[in-house]
Amino acid sequence: MNDSLPFGSAGIPNKDQPNIGPLAYDTPIFLIGMMGAGKTTIGRHLARILNREFVDLDHQLEARCGVRVSLIFDIEGEEGFRKRESAALDDCSQRRGIVLATGGGAILATENQRYLKERGVVVYLRATAEELFRRVARDRSRPLLQTPDPQARIRELLVQREPIYESLADLTLETGSTPATQIVRVLVSMLQQHEVQL
Ligand SMILES: Nc1ncnc2c1ncn2[C@@H]1O[C@H](COP(=O)(O)OP(=O)(O)O)[C@@H](O)[C@H]1O
Ligand SMILES: O=C(O)C1=C[C@@H](OP(=O)(O)O)[C@@H](O)[C@H](O)C1
Numbered sequence: 001m002n003d004s005l006p007f008g009s010a011g012i013p014n015k016d017q018p019n020i021g022p023l024a025y026d027t028p029i030f031l032i033g034m035m036g037a038g039k040t041t042i043g044r045h046l047a048r049i050l051n052r053e054f055v056d057l058d059h060q061l062e063a064r065c066g067v068r069v070s071l072i073f074d075i076e077g078e079e080g081f082r083k084r085e086s087a088a089l090d091d092c093s094q095r096r097g098i099v100l101a102t103g104g105g106a107i108l109a110t111e112n113q114r115y116l117k118e119r120g121v122v123v124y125l126r127a128t129a130e131e132l133f134r135r136v137a138r139d140r141s142r143p144l145l146q147t148p149d150p151q152a153r154i155r156e157l158l159v160q161r162e163p164i165y166e167s168l169a170d171l172t173l174e175t176g177s178t179p180a181t182q183i184v185r186v187l188v189s190m191l192q193q194h195e196v197q198l
C-alpha cells in the first residue's frame with residue numbers, strides 16, 4: 001500500500017490499544033458502531049480501495065430472507081431478527097479477506113462478540129448521538145428508530161452499547177464531520193500502523 005496516506009487527523013488510538021501484531025493478509029476487517037456511524041458507506045469504500053470483497057450483514061440477511069430488515073422486525077420482532085443476524089454473522093465472519101459492515105446491534109449477543117474478537121480485526125466507527133441523529137433522521141429503514149423521539153432512542157442505545165463497542169475494538173476511529181472518503185484514508189493508515197496486512 002501507499003505509505004504516504006495521511007495518519008492521525010481523525011484517528012484516535014484506543015486508551016489501551018492492543019498491539020494487533022502482524023496478521024495474515026486475508027484477515028477479515030469488521031466494522032462496528034451505531035446506526036449512522038457509516039459502517040456500510042465506509043466499508044464499501046474501504047473494500048474498493050483495498051481490492052477486497054465487501055459484505056454488509058444487513059444486506060446478507062435481506063438476501064437470505066428475501067425481505068427488508070424492517071419487515072423481518074415487523075414479522076419476527078427484534079428477537080427473531082437477532083437470531084438470524086447471529087447465524088449470518090457466524091457464517092460471514094469466517095470468510096477470509098473481506099470487509100464486513102455489521103449492523104449496529106450485532107455486537108449485543110455474547111457469541112457474536114466472540115466471533116468478532118476471535119476472527120478478525122475490529123474497527124469501531126464512533127460518532128456523537130447528535131451526529132448520528134443528523135445522519136439517520138430522515139431514513140425510515142431503521143425499525144429501532146421509528147419512535148416518537150428517535151434522538152432520545154439513539155442516546156439510550158449509545159449508552160448501552162458504547163462499552164461493548166469499546167471492549168471489542170482493536171481500532172477506534174472518530175468520524176465526526178469528516179467526509180467518508182477521508183475517513184477511509186485515515187483508516188487504511190491506521191490498519192497499516194497496526195500491522196494489518198492489506
Ligand atoms: N463520515 C460521514 N459524514 C457524513 N455522513 C456520513 C458519514 N458516514 C456516513 N454518512 C451518511 O450517514 C448515513 C448512514 O450511513 P451508513 O453507512 O448507512 O451507516 P451505518 O451502516 O453505520 O448505519 C448515510 O446517509 C451516509 O451517507
Ligand atoms: O443498531 C441496530 O440494532 C440495528 C442497526 C441496523 O444496521 P445499521 O447499523 O447498518 O444501520 C440494522 O441492523 C437494524 O436496523 C438494527
Ligand SMILES: [Mg+2]
Binds near residue numbers: 058102103
Ligand atoms: Mg449499515
